[in-house]
Amino acid sequence: xxITKEARxxxxxxFRACITDGKLDESRVRTVVSTVAKNKPRxxxxxxxxxxxxxxxxxxxxxxxxxxxxxxxxxxxxxxQASLSKKYGRPLTLKFSVNPELLGGIRVKVGSDVWxxxxxxxxxxxxxxxxx
Numbered sequence: 001x002x003i004t005k006e007a008r009x010x011x012x013x014x015f016r017a018c019i020t021d022g023k024l025d026e027s028r029v030r031t032v033v034s035t036v037a038k039n040k041p042r043x044x045x046x047x048x049x050x051x052x053x054x055x056x057x058x059x060x061x062x063x064x065x066x067x068x069x070x071x072x073x074x075x076x077x078x079x080x081q082a083s084l085s086k087k088y089g090r091p092l093t094l095k096f097s098v099n100p101e102l103l104g105g106i107r108v109k110v111g112s113d114v115w116x117x118x119x120x121x122x123x124x125x126x127x128x129x130x131x132x
Contacts, residue, residue: 003043003046003047003049003050004043004046006042006043007043007046007047007050008046008050010041010043010047010050011046011047011048011049011050011051011053011054012050012054014032014036014047014051015051015054015055015058017032018032018055022090023062023091024055024058024059024062029055032051033048033051036048036051057111060111060112061110061111062090062091062092062093063092063093063094063095063110064081064084064092064093064094064095064108064109064110065094065095065097065108065109065110066080066094066095066096066097066106066107066108067097067098067099067102067106067107067108067109067118068096068097068098068099068102068105068106068107069098069099069100069102069103069104069105069106069118069119070098070100071096071098072096072106077094077096080094080108081094084108084110088110092110101120102118102119102120102121103118103119103120103123104118104119105117105118105119105121105122106118107121
């Protein structure tokens with residue numbers, strides 16, 4: 001669905017109003033959505049669509065998904081969280097999961113950034129370079 005420039009501008013303004021101390025305020029997001037849905041301004045569906053996209057992108061930016069072949073120790077998890085928060089310059093919420101298919105190493109996804117240091121990825125890259 002294509003939204004108008006006015007709706008896009010309005011959704012960005014509403015999104016900026018929901019940011020407090022560099023983080024997205026969930027209660028403000030809920031208030032904005034309910035107010036726009038209740039008042040139904042011109043192009044309100046486009047406004048809500050753009051706003052939802054901005055909120056989803058921000059949530060993805062604040063969440064780091066860490067996959068490892070085996071469970072990471074609490075010390076390693078803390079060290080990884082500190083390292084990633086320092087790299088991105090903001091506090092991140094880390095979600096840890098175990099994926100035995102990786103064979104070893106870890107894969108980290110923050111927003112659209114992916115770091116794949118797994119054995120599976122290295123074997124795949126080696127296989128592709130040998131077949132080329």
